Amino acid sequence: MSDKVLYVMYDDDEVLKNSAKQLVAKGVKISEVFSPFPIHGIDPIIGVKNTRLGIMAFLYGLTGLTLATVGMRYFMIVDWPMNIGGKPNFSYLENMLAFVPITFEFTVMCAAHGMAITYLLRNKTLPGMPAQNPDPRTTDDKFVMEIRLSENHKVTEAELDGMLQEIGYLELDKKEIK
Amino acid sequence: MQKEAAIREPLILGHKTYHDVTEDVCRPIEDKAPKMWYILFGIALVIGLYGVGSILYLLGTGIGVWGLNKTIGWAWDITNFVWWVGIGHAGTLISAVLLLFRQKWRMAINRSAEAMTIFAVFMAGTFPLIHMGRLWVGYWVMPIPNQFGSLWVNFNSPLLWDVFAISTYLSVSLVFWYIGLIPDFATIRDRAKKPLARKMYGILSFGWSGRAKHWNRFELVSLVLAGLATPLVFSVHSIVSFDFATSVIPGWHTTIFPPYFVAGAVFSGFAMVQTLLLIMRKAMGLEAYIHTKHVEYMNIVIMVTGSIVGTAYITELFISWYSGVEYESYAFINRATGPYWWAYWSMMTCNVISPQLMWIRSLRRSLLFTFFISIVVNIGMWFERYVIIVTSIHRDYIPAAWSMHFPSHIDIAVYIGTIGLFFVFFLLFARYFPVLALNEVKTILKGSGQSYKESPDYHKHH
Numbered sequence: 039m040s041d042k043v044l045y046v047m048y049d050d051d052e053v054l055k056n057s058a059k060q061l062v063a064k065g066v067k068i069s070e071v072f073s074p075f076p077i078h079g080i081d082p083i084i085g086v087k088n089t090r091l092g093i094m095a096f097l098y099g100l101t102g103l104t105l106a107t108v109g110m111r112y113f114m115i116v117d118w119p120m121n122i123g124g125k126p127n128f129s130y131l132e133n134m135l136a137f138v139p140i141t142f143e144f145t146v147m148c149a150a151h152g153m154a155i156t157y158l159l160r161n162k163t164l165p166g167m168p169a170q171n172p173d174p175r176t177t178d179d180k181f182v183m184e185i186r187l188s189e190n191h192k193v194t195e196a197e198l199d200g201m202l203q204e205i206g207y208l209e210l211d212k213k214e215i216k
Numbered sequence: 217m218q219k220e221a222a223i224r225e226p227l228i229l230g231h232k233t234y235h236d237v238t239e240d241v242c243r244p245i246e247d248k249a250p251k252m253w254y255i256l257f258g259i260a261l262v263i264g265l266y267g268v269g270s271i272l273y274l275l276g277t278g279i280g281v282w283g284l285n286k287t288i289g290w291a292w293d294i295t296n297f298v299w300w301v302g303i304g305h306a307g308t309l310i311s312a313v314l315l316l317f318r319q320k321w322r323m324a325i326n327r328s329a330e331a332m333t334i335f336a337v338f339m340a341g342t343f344p345l346i347h348m349g350r351l352w353v354g355y356w357v358m359p360i361p362n363q364f365g366s367l368w369v370n371f372n373s374p375l376l377w378d379v380f381a382i383s384t385y386l387s388v389s390l391v392f393w394y395i396g397l398i399p400d401f402a403t404i405r406d407r408a409k410k411p412l413a414r415k416m417y418g419i420l421s422f423g424w425s426g427r428a429k430h431w432n433r434f435e436l437v438s439l440v441l442a443g444l445a446t447p448l449v450f451s452v453h454s455i456v457s458f459d460f461a462t463s464v465i466p467g468w469h470t471t472i473f474p475p476y477f478v479a480g481a482v483f484s485g486f487a488m489v490q491t492l493l494l495i496m497r498k499a500m501g502l503e504a505y506i507h508t509k510h511v512e513y514m515n516i517v518i519m520v521t522g523s524i525v526g527t528a529y530i531t532e533l534f535i536s537w538y539s540g541v542e543y544e545s546y547a548f549i550n551r552a553t554g555p556y557w558w559a560y561w562s563m564m565t566c567n568v569i570s571p572q573l574m575w576i577r578s579l580r581r582s583l584l585f586t587f588f589i590s591i592v593v594n595i596g597m598w599f600e601r602y603v604i605i606v607t608s609i610h611r612d613y614i615p616a617a618w619s620m621h622f623p624s625h626i627d628i629a630v631y632i633g634t635i636g637l638f639f640v641f642f643l644l645f646a647r648y649f650p651v652l653a654l655n656e657v658k659t660i661l662k663g664s665g666q667s668y669k670e671s672p673d674y675h676k677h678h
Binding site for chain 2: 077084144150166
């Protein structure tokens with residue numbers, strides 16, 4: 039099915055936010071916003087849900103904590119217990135204080151790297167991936183809203199044009215997608 | 217948009233637009249490098265290669281080529297290690313701790329400070345590795361199953377904690393830095409005219425497109441990484457200090473070490489940031505973004521951490537006497553009045569007196585004075601580590617074992633070589649990477665840009 043996409047460009051984040059607010063109030067669905075920096079407050083307007091990466095970071099951290107605990111218990115208590123100066127490694131708990139630094143470091147390492155890798159995968163931003171912003175200026179000083187006709191059955195293209203004329207924009211670009 | 221009090225100095229001077237920010241940061245990358253860059257790069261490269269050559273000689277011959285002896289087993293090597301790790305503390309402190317505290321002035325300096333951190337930790341890591349002598353079995357510090365009847369590394373040892381601390385710190389700082397770099401690389405990619413530059417920055421920018429959802433994730437990832445990196449900053453130098461504090465050597469066996477080392481690390485790290493940024497802002501025309509106010513803020517950090525370090529020195533002296541342990545007292549009397557008195561008093565002058573001058577407003581806002589003090593502080597902090605390490609061990613319990621440390625030519629060459637290599641990395645960074653987090657700076661332009669703050673509309677609607 040062919041689809042038509044409207045790219046509405048602005049040169050200011052606040053102006054784009056106001057326009058988006060007005061369009062959404064009129065029942066228009068904005069599928070995407072491209073901007074050179076995060077526009078604070080745009081997410082609830084266009085319906086972007088908050089990311090759950092923070093939960094993932096916690097889970098990765100928990101994994102690191104478990105691995106470090108299990109690993110050090112095995113290395114130091116089970117597999118090769120040492121008796122240093124008459125102070126043997128009887129149990130994990132007795133020796134636990136010495137394991138705190140590495141447990142902490144390993145937890146942080148797993149949480150940070152796990153989250154960073156998940157972030158890159160979820161964004162589909164990996165080395166050599168092609169850029170997808172509609173206009174190269176959106177990484178400089180322009181802000182673009184993407185409106186897909188296929189996601190807006192309630193309004194016709196002509197109605198949408200009228201609304202945009204009324205609200206105002208800097209540039210409007212239309213593209214057919216097959 | 218967040219507004220701030222009118223009384224606060226704007227963080228971005230002049231009448232900048234979003235596009236101006238992009239232009240100002242990208243121009244030095246896109247233009248031809250100035251002749252001075254080639255000259256500095258050449259000098260740094262020669263010094264760095266001399267260091268690499270010395271390291272190869274060291275590895276081929278053994279660490280006997282250093283000026284170590286039976287009494288003094290650690291000297292310049294570990295001094296340099298701690299010095300570099302300390303310098304490597306400013307970047308992540310600026311980007312992580314200041315992010316959590318919502319300090320917006322960090323945005324102009326965090327990128328280059330983080331780069332400095334990463335390169336400094338590279339240099340730091342070199343020293344324990346080459347100190348092993350047999351670098352090719354360096355992987356033995358990892359707990360991997362082996363042919364020695366599964367003999368594991370000793371998890372009770374602070375030296376092993378250090379392996380984990382430094383590698384975590386380095387890799388997490390690198391990830392934090394790179395995640396911030398991705399959107400800025402995308403900006404350079406979209407402006408690039410030459411096909412090679414477009415291709416290279418295309419690969420480096422990972423196909424970043426600036427979607428709203430991506431920015432949402434970006435902000436959360438930055439925040440969580442900052443939250444993780446903040447305790448990491450404090451833990452790394454605490455663990456480095458455990459290398460000494462958990463031993464039974466008088467002068468090392470001190471509970472004050474972790475906070476004292478962390479404060480010293482931040483102190484020297486900020487000094488190095490000042491040294492580098494004062495030159496870089498001028499050379500790259502970034503005076504509008506990194507100006508007197510930023511320098512002043514950093515000088516205040518230097519003053520505070522310097523005061524903590526000074527307090528720690530004096531506390532150490534007092535406690536050594538108050539403990540009533542004669543070995544402990546002697547270690548400190550020997551530091552101040554023994555054969556290494558000159559190192560001790562250099563340290564005291566550089567680290568205790570010089571940061572106190574920052575109480576004077578005109579001095580902490582003087583760029584020339586700041587540059588001078590930043591060098592003095594790093595000399596002082598090198599001496600601090602030298603004093604702690606060498607003076608504590610050079611007079612052993614048995615006077616027959618007393619000794620002195622004289623650096624060999626290889627000691628000096630490896631140290632100077634790491635400074636050369638550090639500058640090779642930093643100059644490459646300044647040439648090819650966005651030295652300012654340009655897209656982050658755009659977010660504070662309306663809240664803290666001079667032209668916006670001075671416009672009559674700024675305080676009207678809120």
